Amino acid sequence: MARARTKKATASKPRVPPSTRLRAQLRERIQHRIEELAITRASAAESMHLSIAQTSRLCNDHDAFSLDRLVDAAEGIGLTVEMRAVRPYSREESGKLRNRVARNRGT
Numbered sequence: 001m002a003r004a005r006t007k008k009a010t011a012s013k014p015r016v017p018p019s020t021r022l023r024a025q026l027r028e029r030i031q032h033r034i035e036e037l038a039i040t041r042a043s044a045a046e047s048m049h050l051s052i053a054q055t056s057r058l059c060n061d062h063d064a065f066s067l068d069r070l071v072d073a074a075e076g077i078g079l080t081v082e083m084r085a086v087r088p089y090s091r092e093e094s095g096k097l098r099n100r101v102a103r104n105r106g107t
Helices: 018-037 041-048 052-059 067-076 091-105
Strands: none
Touching (some): 018 041, 041 067
16 A cells, blocks of 8 residues: 655745835834934934834834835935836846747737
């Protein structure tokens, strides 16, 4: 009698959405800017147009803010937020993608 194969459970990390990573990076940069300026949370809150409680949540790394809100807050304390979209693959992979798209279109 043959033994049935069982799949081993693999411990893979859950995929973190790009927007979550962006928000985390921006929160961290805002936290560092507040430290650089050596201002109180109350002063930072006023500059960022947030309540003191919201500023505390931001400084304690709670993921409670939209990317839009974080951009506005960053600008309030003198940070300029720039964004760029880059392709994370090589030229060879880019050619393969173009070929696959062309085949799917029937050209």
